Amino acid sequence: MTKTAELHIDGKVYELPVLEGTEGEKAIDISKLRAQTGHITLDIGFKNTGSTKSSITFLDGEQGILRHRGYSIEDLCDKADFLQVAHLLIYGEYPTGETYDKFKNTITYHTLVHEDMRKIFDGFPASAHPMGVLSSLVTSLTAFYPESLDPTTAPEGVDLTIVRLLAKLPTIAAWSYKNEMGHPLNYPNNNLDYVSNFLQMMFGLRTETYEINPIVRDALNKLLILHADHEQNCSAATVRVVGSSQASLYASVSAGINALWGRLHGGANQAVIEMLENIMEDGGDVEKYIAKAKDKNDPFRLMGFGHRVYKNFDPRARIIKKSCDEVLESLGINDPTLEIAKKLEEAALKDDYFVDRKLFPNVDFYSGIIYRAIGIPTEMFTVMFALGRLPGWIAQWKEMREEGQPIGRPRQLYVGENHRPL
Numbered sequence: 001m002t003k004t005a006e007l008h009i010d011g012k013v014y015e016l017p018v019l020e021g022t023e024g025e026k027a028i029d030i031s032k033l034r035a036q037t038g039h040i041t042l043d044i045g046f047k048n049t050g051s052t053k054s055s056i057t058f059l060d061g062e063q064g065i066l067r068h069r070g071y072s073i074e075d076l077c078d079k080a081d082f083l084q085v086a087h088l089l090i091y092g093e094y095p096t097g098e099t100y101d102k103f104k105n106t107i108t109y110h111t112l113v114h115e116d117m118r119k120i121f122d123g124f125p126a127s128a129h130p131m132g133v134l135s136s137l138v139t140s141l142t143a144f145y146p147e148s149l150d151p152t153t154a155p156e157g158v159d160l161t162i163v164r165l166l167a168k169l170p171t172i173a174a175w176s177y178k179n180e181m182g183h184p185l186n187y188p189n190n191n192l193d194y195v196s197n198f199l200q201m202m203f204g205l206r207t208e209t210y211e212i213n214p215i216v217r218d219a220l221n222k223l224l225i226l227h228a229d230h231e232q233n234c235s236a237a238t239v240r241v242v243g244s245s246q247a248s249l250y251a252s253v254s255a256g257i258n259a260l261w262g263r264l265h266g267g268a269n270q271a272v273i274e275m276l277e278n279i280m281e282d283g284g285d286v287e288k289y290i291a292k293a294k295d296k297n298d299p300f301r302l303m304g305f306g307h308r309v310y311k312n313f314d315p316r317a318r319i320i321k322k323s324c325d326e327v328l329e330s331l332g333i334n335d336p337t338l339e340i341a342k343k344l345e346e347a348a349l350k351d352d353y354f355v356d357r358k359l360f361p362n363v364d365f366y367s368g369i370i371y372r373a374i375g376i377p378t379e380m381f382t383v384m385f386a387l388g389r390l391p392g393w394i395a396q397w398k399e400m401r402e403e404g405q406p407i408g409r410p411r412q413l414y415v416g417e418n419h420r421p422l
Contacts, residue, residue: 002017002018003017003018003020004016004017004018005018005028007033007037009037009039012037014033014036014037016028016029016030016033017029021053023058023060027050034411040411040413042413046237050232051232051237051240051408052232052240052399052400052405054231054232054396054399055069055092055399056068056069056089056229056231056392056395056396056399057069057089057229057230057231057392058070058231059230059231059309061307061309061310061311061312062311062312063312064310064312064313064314064315065315066230066315066316068085068088068089068228068229069088069089069092069094071088071094073225073226073315073316073319074315074318074319076088076225077222077225077226077319080094080225081193081194081195081221082194082195082221082224082225082228082388083100083103083104083107083166083194084096084100085225085228085391086166086228086390086391086394087099087100087103089228089229089391089392089394089395090162090391090394090395090398104193104194106163107163107166107167107194108167108190109167109190110163110164110167110168111167111168111170111171111188111190111197112168112171112187112188113168113171113172113175114144116144117137117140117144117172118185120136120137120140121133121137121175121179121185124136124179126179126180126181126182128179128180129261129379130173130176130177130179130180130379130380130382130383131176131257131258131260131261131379131382131383131386132261133172133175133176133179134169134172134173134176134257134383134386135254135257135258135261136254137172137175137176138165138169138172138250138253138254138257139250139251139254141164141165141168141250142248142250142251145161145164145250148161148248148249148250149248158249158398158401161248161249161250162249162394162398165249165250165253165390165394166390166391166394169386169387169390170188170194170197170198170201170387171187171188171201173198173383173384173386173387174186174198174201174202175201176380176383177202177376177377177380177383178202180377180379180380181377186200186201186202186204186205187201188201189201189204192212195217195220195221195224196212196217198220198387199212199216199217199220200212202376203375213330213331215323215326215327215330216327216330216331216374218323218326219320219323219324219326219327219370219374220370220374222319222320222323223320223323223367223370223384223388224387224388225388226316226319226320226363226367226388227363227367227385227388227389228388228389228391228392229389229391229392229395229396230309230389230392233265234259234260234262234264234265235256235257235259235260235265235266235389235393236256236389236392236393236396238255238256238258238259239252239253239255239256239393239396239397240252240396240397240400240405240408241408242255242256243396243397243400243401244400244405244406244407244408245407245408246407249394249397252393252397253390253393253394253397256386256389256393257386260382260385260386260389261382266381266382266385266386267381267382268303268304268362268364269304269364269365269367269368269371269381269382269385270368270378270379270381270382271303271304271364272303272304272341272364272365272368272369273337273368273369273371273372273378273381274303274378275302275303275304276337276338276340276341276344277337279340280336280337280340284336284340286340286343286344286347287347289302289344290344290347290351294353302344302348302359303364303365304361304362304364304365304366304368305348305354305359305360305361305362305365306357306358306359306360306362307362310362311358312358313358313360314360314361314362314363316362316363317360317361317362317363317365317366320363320366320367320370321361321366323366323370324366324369324370327370327373327374328369328373331373331374333373335372335373337372338369338372338373341365341369345361345365348360348361349361367381367384367385368381371384
């Protein structure tokens, strides 16, 4: 028997369906609320509003659970390559054998970008933020593949658009880094796997063979998986809303990149490094800043500790902490900023103040340290996030499109002036 909730307004009673997800999550369906009652709900920031049903990602912040299509993030990071997770998110199946080989080979075939895109790169000054370059170049793909603009194209056409984006984003991302550094661009090396190819495009020189450090490659593979999808976050919701207007995948993902660019969303790991640099410039006294973090009257906040969603330990942080330690040990880097990070981590994991409040280091804390250690500048951190989040954005766009969901159109509560004569 269908469960219902009762809403009492002005002496009238309205019944609203109560739905339950496969993991026991409960929701009150208000889809017809305005038509039935003339009222809307007000939920600023959509903190309590479900905008869709989805079978892609399950997240339980209280229990520290993150699963993609039923597979735990722990298992995926331990046993999968990033492209396997991408296929899982987008198509709903974990690929092995011939299926996975075909998927990898198809992506490898499309890693090159049109040479005319070099002209667009030439138009950006070296001071251009890599996220701006990335967003612009993704949008420009609609010009090179105009058939992608038709939202009613056959499934095989959609699949080609998806593959092109997965294949070309690492090339565009690496080129945005080269543009910032003023270095000559590297072309893809299709003899390498997805992650190794990206590393050689980033750091390789045309005149030398770039040696891939397997520990760095493994850490980056895990980071991309950990960022692959995170339910209906700001950028994923943006991709879905833009896509609901029947905008192309390229345009929708470009919008997601711009949403991720915001400091409150994708810029958290950059904020971690900036905080560490500020502590170092102030003398490197970690105890001083631990005390400042505990002082409720002090505006200082520890970046990379605690999480908006996870009320316990961030499960992604548990995974990447080990890789972070391995990378630092493998590279043998003597960086005073990273030494400060280690001291902050140690203090936060042992200090009762942080333990009681569950202010543990999150994935942004460790990802920032890893990126810095392997030589990625802070302005590229969000680009790395976008590279990992791409499969999730594609999966969200594809799910929304296949379900024929209506165009996104939130309501508002008007609180301005009443009608008045001019």
